[in-house]
Amino acid sequence: MTASICGPGCGFPLFLHVFGAIVLVGAIATVAIVTWFSLRRPLEQARVLRRMAFTTMLAVVWPGWLAMRLAGQWVLSQDLYSGIEKSDPGWLGVGFIVGDLGVLVLLISTILAWFAYRRTRPEQPKPVTAPIFAGLTTLYLAALAVAWFAMSGKPGA
Amino acid sequence: MSKYDWLLFLHVTGAFLLLGASVIAATLLFAAVRRERPSEVALFLGLIRFAVPAVGAGSLLTLVFGLWLVSAAGYDYSYGSFWVIAALVLWVLANALGKFGGDRAEATRKLAVELAGRGDAPTPELTTRLRDPRMLALNYGSGLLVLLILVDMIWKPGA
Numbered sequence: 037m038t039a040s041i042c043g044p045g046c047g048f049p050l051f052l053h054v055f056g057a058i059v060l061v062g063a064i065a066t067v068a069i070v071t072w073f074s075l076r077r078p079l080e081q082a083r084v085l086r087r088m089a090f091t092t093m094l095a096v097v098w099p100g101w102l103a104m105r106l107a108g109q110w111v112l113s114q115d116l117y118s119g120i121e122k123s124d125p126g127w128l129g130v131g132f133i134v135g136d137l138g139v140l141v142l143l144i145s146t147i148l149a150w151f152a153y154r155r156t157r158p159e160q161p162k163p164v165t166a167p168i169f170a171g172l173t174t175l176y177l178a179a180l181a182v183a184w185f186a187m188s189g190k191p192g193a
Numbered sequence: 194m195s196k197y198d199w200l201l202f203l204h205v206t207g208a209f210l211l212l213g214a215s216v217i218a219a220t221l222l223f224a225a226v227r228r229e230r231p232s233e234v235a236l237f238l239g240l241i242r243f244a245v246p247a248v249g250a251g252s253l254l255t256l257v258f259g260l261w262l263v264s265a266a267g268y269d270y271s272y273g274s275f276w277v278i279a280a281l282v283l284w285v286l287a288n289a290l291g292k293f294g295g296d297r298a299e300a301t302r303k304l305a306v307e308l309a310g311r312g313d314a315p316t317p318e319l320t321t322r323l324r325d326p327r328m329l330a331l332n333y334g335s336g337l338l339v340l341l342i343l344v345d346m347i348w349k350p351g352a
Contacts, residue, residue, distance in 0.1 A: 047347050047348050050347055051343070051344065051347045051348075054343065054347070055340075055343065057209075058208070058209060058212040058213055058216065058343075059216055061209055061213040061216075062212065062213035062214065062215065062216020062217050062220070063216060063220065065213060065214075065216075065217055066216065066217045066220045066221065069217070069240060069243050070221075070240065073240060077236070081232065081233065081236055084228075084233055084236070085236070088224050088237075092220060096216070096220060184205060184206070184209055185202060185206075188201055188202045188205035188206070189194050189198045189199065189201065189202035190194075190198060191194050191198070
Protein backbone atom coordinates (compact mmCIF):
# COMPACT_ATOMS: atom_id res chain seq x y z
CA MET A 37 0.00 0.00 0.00
CA THR A 38 2.98 2.27 0.41
CA ALA A 39 3.70 2.71 -3.29
CA SER A 40 0.53 4.70 -3.90
CA ILE A 41 1.53 7.36 -1.38
CA CYS A 42 5.14 7.23 -2.51
CA GLY A 43 4.24 8.28 -6.05
CA PRO A 44 4.67 6.67 -9.46
CA GLY A 45 8.33 7.66 -9.81
CA CYS A 46 9.69 5.93 -6.75
CA GLY A 47 8.61 2.34 -7.35
CA PHE A 48 12.11 0.95 -7.94
CA PRO A 49 13.89 2.68 -5.04
CA LEU A 50 11.03 1.71 -2.72
CA PHE A 51 11.17 -1.90 -3.93
CA LEU A 52 14.95 -1.97 -3.41
CA HIS A 53 14.59 -0.44 0.07
CA VAL A 54 11.94 -2.96 1.19
CA PHE A 55 13.73 -5.88 -0.50
CA GLY A 56 17.02 -4.96 1.17
CA ALA A 57 15.30 -4.65 4.56
CA ILE A 58 13.66 -8.06 4.17
CA VAL A 59 16.94 -9.71 3.10
CA LEU A 60 18.66 -8.05 6.08
CA VAL A 61 16.01 -9.30 8.54
CA GLY A 62 16.04 -12.84 7.09
CA ALA A 63 19.85 -13.04 7.01
CA ILE A 64 20.28 -11.67 10.56
CA ALA A 65 17.67 -14.18 11.78
CA THR A 66 19.59 -16.94 9.96
CA VAL A 67 22.95 -16.14 11.58
CA ALA A 68 21.29 -15.79 15.01
CA ILE A 69 19.55 -19.18 14.70
CA VAL A 70 22.64 -20.92 13.31
CA THR A 71 24.96 -19.49 15.98
CA TRP A 72 22.64 -20.16 18.95
CA PHE A 73 22.20 -23.71 17.64
CA SER A 74 25.98 -24.14 17.24
CA LEU A 75 26.40 -23.76 21.02
CA ARG A 76 24.62 -27.08 21.52
CA ARG A 77 26.38 -29.06 18.79
CA PRO A 78 29.58 -31.15 18.86
CA LEU A 79 32.81 -29.45 17.81
CA GLU A 80 32.86 -30.39 14.13
CA GLN A 81 29.25 -29.35 13.48
CA ALA A 82 29.70 -26.18 15.55
CA ARG A 83 32.61 -25.17 13.30
CA VAL A 84 30.55 -25.80 10.14
CA LEU A 85 27.67 -23.73 11.52
CA ARG A 86 29.89 -20.82 12.63
CA ARG A 87 31.66 -20.73 9.27
CA MET A 88 28.24 -20.60 7.58
CA ALA A 89 27.23 -17.73 9.90
CA PHE A 90 30.37 -15.79 8.99
CA THR A 91 29.93 -16.28 5.22
CA THR A 92 26.25 -15.32 5.52
CA MET A 93 27.30 -12.07 7.22
CA LEU A 94 29.54 -11.24 4.26
CA ALA A 95 27.43 -12.57 1.40
CA VAL A 96 23.87 -11.77 2.50
CA VAL A 97 23.69 -9.46 5.55
CA TRP A 98 25.95 -6.68 4.22
CA PRO A 99 24.41 -6.56 0.71
CA GLY A 100 20.94 -6.47 2.34
CA TRP A 101 21.95 -3.59 4.60
CA LEU A 102 23.51 -1.66 1.68
CA ALA A 103 20.40 -2.06 -0.49
CA MET A 104 18.12 -1.04 2.39
CA ARG A 105 20.14 2.03 3.44
CA LEU A 106 21.09 3.40 -0.01
CA ALA A 107 17.65 2.85 -1.52
CA GLY A 108 16.07 4.40 1.59
CA GLN A 109 18.05 7.58 0.94
CA TRP A 110 17.01 7.38 -2.73
CA VAL A 111 13.33 7.25 -1.71
CA LEU A 112 13.84 10.29 0.53
CA SER A 113 15.30 12.23 -2.39
CA GLN A 114 11.96 11.97 -4.25
CA ASP A 115 9.77 15.08 -4.52
CA LEU A 116 7.13 13.70 -2.16
CA TYR A 117 9.62 13.68 0.71
CA SER A 118 11.34 17.01 0.04
CA GLY A 119 12.05 18.75 3.35
CA ILE A 120 10.98 15.79 5.46
CA GLU A 121 14.45 15.36 7.00
CA LYS A 122 14.23 18.94 8.35
CA SER A 123 10.86 18.28 9.99
CA ASP A 124 12.45 15.17 11.55
CA PRO A 125 9.43 12.89 12.14
CA GLY A 126 9.94 10.23 14.81
CA TRP A 127 9.40 7.27 12.47
CA LEU A 128 12.17 8.52 10.18
CA GLY A 129 14.49 9.10 13.14
CA VAL A 130 14.02 5.49 14.28
CA GLY A 131 14.80 4.31 10.74
CA PHE A 132 17.99 6.40 10.63
CA ILE A 133 19.14 5.24 14.07
CA VAL A 134 18.61 1.53 13.36
CA GLY A 135 20.02 1.88 9.85
CA ASP A 136 23.09 3.99 10.61
CA LEU A 137 24.00 2.44 13.96
CA GLY A 138 23.54 -0.85 12.14
CA VAL A 139 26.88 -0.30 10.41
CA LEU A 140 28.66 -0.40 13.75
CA VAL A 141 26.64 -3.38 14.97
CA LEU A 142 27.24 -5.28 11.73
CA LEU A 143 30.95 -4.46 11.75
CA ILE A 144 31.34 -5.73 15.32
CA SER A 145 29.14 -8.75 14.50
CA THR A 146 31.24 -9.65 11.46
CA ILE A 147 34.45 -9.52 13.51
CA LEU A 148 32.83 -11.59 16.27
CA ALA A 149 31.56 -14.11 13.69
CA TRP A 150 35.09 -14.49 12.33
CA PHE A 151 36.56 -15.08 15.81
CA ALA A 152 33.69 -17.40 16.76
CA TYR A 153 34.56 -19.54 13.73
CA ARG A 154 38.36 -19.36 13.93
CA ARG A 155 38.57 -19.93 17.68
CA THR A 156 36.37 -23.03 17.72
CA ARG A 157 38.97 -25.67 18.63
CA PRO A 158 39.00 -28.98 20.52
CA GLU A 159 40.31 -27.23 23.64
CA GLN A 160 37.78 -24.40 23.21
CA PRO A 161 34.53 -25.72 21.63
CA LYS A 162 32.52 -22.66 22.73
CA PRO A 163 34.67 -19.55 22.38
CA VAL A 164 33.20 -16.57 24.25
CA THR A 165 32.75 -14.69 20.97
CA ALA A 166 30.09 -17.19 19.79
CA PRO A 167 27.37 -16.43 22.40
CA ILE A 168 28.22 -12.69 22.24
CA PHE A 169 27.77 -12.77 18.45
CA ALA A 170 24.50 -14.71 18.78
CA GLY A 171 23.23 -12.25 21.42
CA LEU A 172 24.22 -9.16 19.44
CA THR A 173 22.53 -10.37 16.24
CA THR A 174 19.39 -11.26 18.22
CA LEU A 175 19.31 -7.74 19.69
CA TYR A 176 19.80 -6.22 16.25
CA LEU A 177 16.93 -8.35 14.95
CA ALA A 178 14.74 -6.84 17.70
CA ALA A 179 15.91 -3.33 16.70
CA LEU A 180 15.01 -4.08 13.07
CA ALA A 181 11.53 -5.12 14.21
CA VAL A 182 11.14 -1.75 15.97
CA ALA A 183 12.26 -0.03 12.74
CA TRP A 184 9.74 -1.91 10.59
CA PHE A 185 7.00 -0.93 13.08
CA ALA A 186 8.08 2.73 12.84
CA MET A 187 8.51 2.74 9.07
CA SER A 188 5.28 0.90 8.22
CA GLY A 189 2.91 2.28 10.90
CA LYS A 190 4.55 5.73 11.00
CA PRO A 191 3.32 6.50 14.54
CA GLY A 192 2.97 10.21 15.21
CA ALA A 193 2.90 11.07 11.49
CA MET B 194 -2.08 5.62 14.82
CA SER B 195 -5.22 5.22 12.73
CA LYS B 196 -6.94 1.94 11.91
CA TYR B 197 -5.32 2.08 8.47
CA ASP B 198 -1.85 2.49 10.02
CA TRP B 199 -2.37 -0.57 12.23
CA LEU B 200 -3.67 -2.66 9.35
CA LEU B 201 -0.70 -1.61 7.23
CA PHE B 202 1.73 -2.41 10.04
CA LEU B 203 0.22 -5.90 10.52
CA HIS B 204 0.21 -6.51 6.76
CA VAL B 205 3.87 -5.44 6.47
CA THR B 206 4.73 -7.58 9.52
CA GLY B 207 3.23 -10.56 7.68
CA ALA B 208 5.33 -9.70 4.62
CA PHE B 209 8.50 -9.49 6.74
CA LEU B 210 7.74 -12.83 8.40
CA LEU B 211 6.93 -14.54 5.09
CA LEU B 212 9.81 -13.11 3.05
CA GLY B 213 12.29 -13.10 5.95
CA ALA B 214 11.56 -16.78 6.62
CA SER B 215 11.94 -17.48 2.89
CA VAL B 216 15.43 -15.92 3.08
CA ILE B 217 16.25 -18.17 6.08
CA ALA B 218 15.02 -21.29 4.26
CA ALA B 219 16.80 -20.38 1.00
CA THR B 220 20.10 -19.68 2.78
CA LEU B 221 19.97 -22.95 4.72
CA LEU B 222 18.98 -24.95 1.62
CA PHE B 223 21.86 -23.36 -0.29
CA ALA B 224 24.24 -24.34 2.55
CA ALA B 225 22.87 -27.91 2.64
CA VAL B 226 23.29 -28.42 -1.11
CA ARG B 227 26.98 -27.50 -0.81
CA ARG B 228 27.65 -30.15 1.88
CA GLU B 229 28.40 -33.84 1.27
CA ARG B 230 28.48 -35.46 4.71
CA PRO B 231 24.97 -36.68 5.60
CA SER B 232 25.18 -35.35 9.19
CA GLU B 233 25.94 -31.83 7.91
CA VAL B 234 23.21 -32.01 5.25
CA ALA B 235 20.74 -33.12 7.96
CA LEU B 236 21.94 -30.30 10.21
CA PHE B 237 21.22 -27.52 7.71
CA LEU B 238 17.98 -29.00 6.38
CA GLY B 239 16.84 -29.57 9.96
CA LEU B 240 17.32 -25.91 10.86
CA ILE B 241 14.74 -24.93 8.22
CA ARG B 242 12.09 -26.01 10.75
CA PHE B 243 12.66 -22.72 12.59
CA ALA B 244 11.47 -20.81 9.49
CA VAL B 245 8.29 -22.85 8.94
CA PRO B 246 6.10 -21.24 11.67
CA ALA B 247 7.10 -17.76 10.40
CA VAL B 248 6.12 -18.75 6.84
CA GLY B 249 2.72 -19.93 8.10
CA ALA B 250 2.09 -16.86 10.27
CA GLY B 251 3.34 -14.51 7.54
CA SER B 252 1.14 -16.12 4.89
CA LEU B 253 -1.92 -15.75 7.09
CA LEU B 254 -1.18 -12.14 8.14
CA THR B 255 -0.48 -10.94 4.60
CA LEU B 256 -3.70 -12.50 3.31
CA VAL B 257 -6.07 -11.42 6.09
CA PHE B 258 -4.78 -7.85 6.55
CA GLY B 259 -4.07 -7.42 2.83
CA LEU B 260 -7.70 -8.15 1.95
CA TRP B 261 -8.88 -5.93 4.82
CA LEU B 262 -6.65 -3.10 3.58
CA VAL B 263 -8.19 -3.17 0.09
CA SER B 264 -11.49 -1.98 1.56
CA ALA B 265 -10.07 0.13 4.42
CA ALA B 266 -7.36 2.01 2.52
CA GLY B 267 -9.57 4.88 1.37
CA TYR B 268 -8.03 4.82 -2.11
CA ASP B 269 -9.97 3.64 -5.13
CA TYR B 270 -8.95 -0.02 -4.69
CA SER B 271 -11.19 -2.91 -5.71
CA TYR B 272 -11.12 -6.66 -5.13
CA GLY B 273 -11.49 -7.05 -8.91
CA SER B 274 -8.33 -5.06 -9.70
CA PHE B 275 -5.60 -6.89 -11.58
CA TRP B 276 -2.97 -6.39 -8.86
CA VAL B 277 -5.25 -7.83 -6.14
CA ILE B 278 -6.16 -10.90 -8.21
CA ALA B 279 -2.51 -11.35 -9.26
CA ALA B 280 -1.39 -11.21 -5.62
CA LEU B 281 -3.95 -13.86 -4.62
CA VAL B 282 -2.97 -16.18 -7.50
CA LEU B 283 0.74 -15.76 -6.70
CA TRP B 284 0.05 -16.34 -2.99
CA VAL B 285 -1.72 -19.66 -3.71
CA LEU B 286 0.98 -20.79 -6.17
CA ALA B 287 3.82 -19.83 -3.81
CA ASN B 288 2.25 -21.79 -0.96
CA ALA B 289 1.63 -24.83 -3.18
CA LEU B 290 5.18 -24.84 -4.53
CA GLY B 291 6.56 -24.31 -1.02
CA LYS B 292 4.55 -27.28 0.27
CA PHE B 293 5.72 -29.68 -2.46
CA GLY B 294 9.32 -28.40 -2.29
CA GLY B 295 9.30 -28.61 1.50
CA ASP B 296 8.07 -32.21 1.38
CA ARG B 297 10.94 -33.18 -0.94
CA ALA B 298 13.49 -31.39 1.25
CA GLU B 299 12.10 -33.16 4.32
CA ALA B 300 12.42 -36.57 2.59
CA THR B 301 16.04 -35.69 1.77
CA ARG B 302 16.66 -34.69 5.39
CA LYS B 303 15.27 -38.03 6.61
CA LEU B 304 17.59 -39.88 4.23
CA ALA B 305 20.53 -37.80 5.46
CA VAL B 306 19.67 -38.59 9.11
CA GLU B 307 19.49 -42.30 8.27
CA LEU B 308 22.85 -42.21 6.46
CA ALA B 309 24.43 -40.21 9.30
CA GLY B 310 23.51 -43.05 11.66
CA ARG B 311 25.10 -45.63 9.33
CA GLY B 312 28.68 -44.36 9.09
CA ASP B 313 28.03 -40.81 7.89
CA ALA B 314 29.51 -41.48 4.45
CA PRO B 315 28.30 -39.47 1.41
CA THR B 316 26.25 -41.51 -1.09
CA PRO B 317 25.34 -40.81 -4.73
CA GLU B 318 21.63 -41.09 -3.81
CA LEU B 319 21.88 -38.27 -1.27
CA THR B 320 23.84 -36.09 -3.69
CA THR B 321 21.28 -36.74 -6.44
CA ARG B 322 18.37 -35.90 -4.14
CA LEU B 323 20.09 -32.76 -2.85
CA ARG B 324 20.73 -31.50 -6.36
CA ASP B 325 17.39 -32.67 -7.75
CA PRO B 326 16.38 -29.84 -10.12
CA ARG B 327 12.68 -30.32 -9.30
CA MET B 328 13.25 -29.99 -5.56
CA LEU B 329 15.38 -26.89 -6.05
CA ALA B 330 12.98 -25.39 -8.61
CA LEU B 331 9.99 -25.90 -6.30
CA ASN B 332 11.71 -24.35 -3.28
CA TYR B 333 13.48 -21.44 -4.96
CA GLY B 334 10.47 -20.97 -7.29
CA SER B 335 8.23 -20.54 -4.26
CA GLY B 336 10.55 -17.82 -2.94
CA LEU B 337 10.60 -16.13 -6.33
CA LEU B 338 6.79 -16.06 -6.45
CA VAL B 339 6.68 -14.45 -3.00
CA LEU B 340 9.13 -11.85 -4.30
CA LEU B 341 6.81 -11.25 -7.27
CA ILE B 342 4.01 -10.51 -4.79
CA LEU B 343 6.22 -7.78 -3.33
CA VAL B 344 6.78 -6.37 -6.85
CA ASP B 345 3.00 -6.48 -7.39
CA MET B 346 2.38 -4.66 -4.07
CA ILE B 347 4.87 -1.90 -4.90
CA TRP B 348 3.80 -1.17 -8.49
CA LYS B 349 0.12 -2.23 -8.23
CA PRO B 350 -0.45 -2.80 -11.97
CA GLY B 351 -4.00 -1.86 -12.95
CA ALA B 352 -4.68 0.16 -9.79
